[in-house]
Each structure stands twice: as C-alpha cells, then as structure tokens.
Amino acid sequence: MIQETLNKIREEALKRINESKNSESLNEVRVAVLGKKGSLTAVLKGMKDVAAEERPKVGAMVNEVRSEIESLMENARVKLETLAMNARLENEKIDVTLPAKGIKMGHRHPNQIALEEMERIFTGLGYEVVEGPEVERDYYNFEALNIPADHPAKDEQDTFYINGDILLRTQTSGTQVHEMEKGRLPIRMISPGRVFRSDTVDATHSPCFHQVEGLLIDEEVSFSDLKGTLAEFAKELFGEDTKVKFRPHHFPFTEPSAEMDVSCFKCGGKGCRFCKGEGWIEILGCGMVHPHVLEMSKIDPLKYKGFAFGVGLERIALLKYEIDDMRLLYENDERFLEQF
Numbered sequence: 001m002i003q004e005t006l007n008k009i010r011e012e013a014l015k016r017i018n019e020s021k022n023s024e025s026l027n028e029v030r031v032a033v034l035g036k037k038g039s040l041t042a043v044l045k046g047m048k049d050v051a052a053e054e055r056p057k058v059g060a061m062v063n064e065v066r067s068e069i070e071s072l073m074e075n076a077r078v079k080l081e082t083l084a085m086n087a088r089l090e091n092e093k094i095d096v097t098l099p100a101k102g103i104k105m106g107h108r109h110p111n112q113i114a115l116e117e118m119e120r121i122f123t124g125l126g127y128e129v130v131e132g133p134e135v136e137r138d139y140y141n142f143e144a145l146n147i148p149a150d151h152p153a154k155d156e157q158d159t160f161y162i163n164g165d166i167l168l169r170t171q172t173s174g175t176q177v178h179e180m181e182k183g184r185l186p187i188r189m190i191s192p193g194r195v196f197r198s199d200t201v202d203a204t205h206s207p208c209f210h211q212v213e214g215l216l217i218d219e220e221v222s223f224s225d226l227k228g229t230l231a232e233f234a235k236e237l238f239g240e241d242t243k244v245k246f247r248p249h250h251f252p253f254t255e256p257s258a259e260m261d262v263s264c265f266k267c268g269g270k271g272c273r274f275c276k277g278e279g280w281i282e283i284l285g286c287g288m289v290h291p292h293v294l295e296m297s298k299i300d301p302l303k304y305k306g307f308a309f310g311v312g313l314e315r316i317a318l319l320k321y322e323i324d325d326m327r328l329l330y331e332n333d334e335r336f337l338e339q340f
C-alpha cells in the first residue's frame with residue numbers, strides 16, 4: 001500500500017522534474033514533494049499509523065525515494081543552469097573582428113582655427129600669449145590708454161558699464177597696460193579674448209566678439225619693425241604673395257597710428273566682389289605706443305619704445321574662410337561647423 005503511494009509520488013516527481021523548464025518550476029516540485037505540506041512529507045507524517053515493526057522498512061523506502069528525487073532534482077538544476085548560462089553567452093557574444101563604430105568628432109570653430117593660426121605665427125616670432133580680464137576698471141580700458149573721461153573716443157564705443165568705474169572691456173588693449181605694469185621688459189605678447197560693445201546683431205556686428213591684441217616694447221623699436229612684423233604675419237596668414245599697405249589713422253594710445261590693409265587674396269589686388277573692387281582689405285589697427293601711455297605705466301619713454309596692434313578675430317575668420325555673415329559664427333549650427 002505504502003509502496004504503491006511511494007511509486008506514484010516518485011513517478012509524478014520524475015515527470016515534473018523532467019518537464020521543468022527553469023529553476024522556478026523545479027522549486028515548485030521541491031515544495032510539492034519535499035516541502036512541509038509535500039506529498040512525501042505526508043507519508044512520513046503517516047508513519048505513526050504504520051505497525052512498529054514495519055517502520056524501519058517503510059522509513060528506509062521513503063528515504064530512498066527522497067534521496068533519489070533530491071539527486072535528480074540537483075542534476076536537473078545543474079542542467080538548467082548550464083542551459084541558461086549558454087543562452088546568456090550566446091546572447092552576449094561579441095564579434096571582435098567587426099569594424100569599430102566611427103566616433104563622431106567635434107569640429108574646431110573657425111574662430112578657434114584662426115586664433116591657433118595667429119598664436120602659431122606670433123609664438124614663432126618669440127611672442128608670449130597672455131590673457132587679460134573681461135571685467136575691467138575704467139582706468140585699464142580707457143584712461144591708461146590715453147582716453148580721458150572727456151575724450152570723444154569714449155563715446156565711439158558703446159560701453160556696458162557695471163557701475164561708474166567697472167565695465168565689460170570694449171577692447172583687449174587694456175591687457176597692454178596690465179603687462180606694462182608688471183615692469184618686466186622687454187615685452188613681446190599677444191593677448192586674445194572676448195570684448196563687449198552694446199551693438200545690435202547684424203551681419204558685421206555683435207555685442208560680444210573677439211580681438212587679439214599685440215604689444216612689443218624694447219629699447220630700439222621703430223615703425224619699420226612694426227611694418228616688418230605685421231607684413232610677415234600677413235604673409236603667413238594669407239599666403240606668401242600677400243602685400244600690405246599702411247594708411248594713417250588715429251588711435252589715442254598710439255602715435256603715429258595706422259590701419260593695415262592686405263592685398264586681396266582672392267583676386268591678388270585687381271579688384272573683385274570679395275574686396276568690393278578695392279584690391280585691398282583692411283585687417284587691423286596699429287601704431288607706435290604713445291609716450292604718454294608708456295609713462296602712465298611707469299616705463300621711461302626716452303629709453304623704451306614700442307608698437308601695438310589690434311586685430312578682430314572674427315574678421316580674420318570670416319575673411320580666411322570666405323564667410324559672409326558674422327552671425328554664422330555664433331549660431332553653432334552643426335551643418336555650418338561641419339565644414340571646418
């Protein structure tokens with residue numbers, strides 16, 4: 001009678017173990033057969049009704065079935081785990097011989113390319129690259145550059161004032177003063193950076209743009225050093241055949257002052273749409289540092305001379321890459337930037 005029950009339990013258990021597809025269903029079998037309320041446990045609980053002399057025999061039979069089921073269950077568990085592991089490995093398989101996915105690289109902004117080019121040229125000529133503050137005192141932006149409070153040049157540049165004395169610099173020229181004040185001579189520096197003017201945005205204006213300032217101070221410096229240096233710069237930047245022309249101009253902090261034009265690198269100077277028929281393109285302002293500017297920064301104008309120049313970085317980028325609208329430089333449209 002018990003033998004029969006045990007056989008049924010055994011068969012049922014074997015069938016369910018074989019049908020188990022995962023460890024959960026295997027566990028259900030364990031609970032149903034060996035658990036507290038399991039079928040085999042029920043047989044053990046019924047032992048009290050078995051005659052005392054029969055008990056060892058029945059007990060041995062139950063234990064035999066129990067250990068058989070346990071070992072089959074263990075085998076099934078190992079088999080299922082191996083299957084699951086293999087399926088996972090298959091799923092995670094990597095073909096290391098496949099070509100790698102291309103990484104999408106960013107692009108250098110035309111301003112950045114133009115700046116790096118200028119830095120390369122001037123560091124090659126022995127210049128140092130220094131940076132000055134964007135938030136500046138009136139003194140550095142105007143006064144120390146020979147632009148006193150009532151000077152008309154102060155109205156020419158629409159300045160963003162933070163208060164009566166502090167402003168957003170309208171030009172990088174203030175860096176000249178900071179460098180001169182350090183009292184380390186001679187000086188050969190260029191200083192790139194952002195400048196601010198309250199202009200309305202259009203194809204050639206922006207309230208925030210970039211300049212690169214240049215300053216050289218030494219004992220024997222003449223206007224021909226300025227011309228030679230800037231002519232060399234123009235050739236490196238726009239090509240060996242580039243010619244330069246200096247037109248007299250006025251800046252309060254230089255005397256004499258000039259604007260420099262380069263021969264149009266599109267038409268070679270014959271005149272075209274690019275140079276508006278002129279054959280020449282204006283690219284920077286420059287001059288010999290005004291003695292008064294030297295004096296204010298505690299440099300003896302009888303001993304030292306210097307030249308300075310200021311270049312609009314956007315202007316160089318627009319010219320070099322033939323971009324006809326400055327706004328393109330600030331919109332950062334990928335379709336535009338991708339071309340550089």
Ligand code: DAH
Binds near residue numbers: 170251287309311
């Ligand atoms: N700071 C001038 C401007 O914003 C540019 C300039 C002209 C800078 C002549 C100079 C210079 O250093 O010598 O228009």
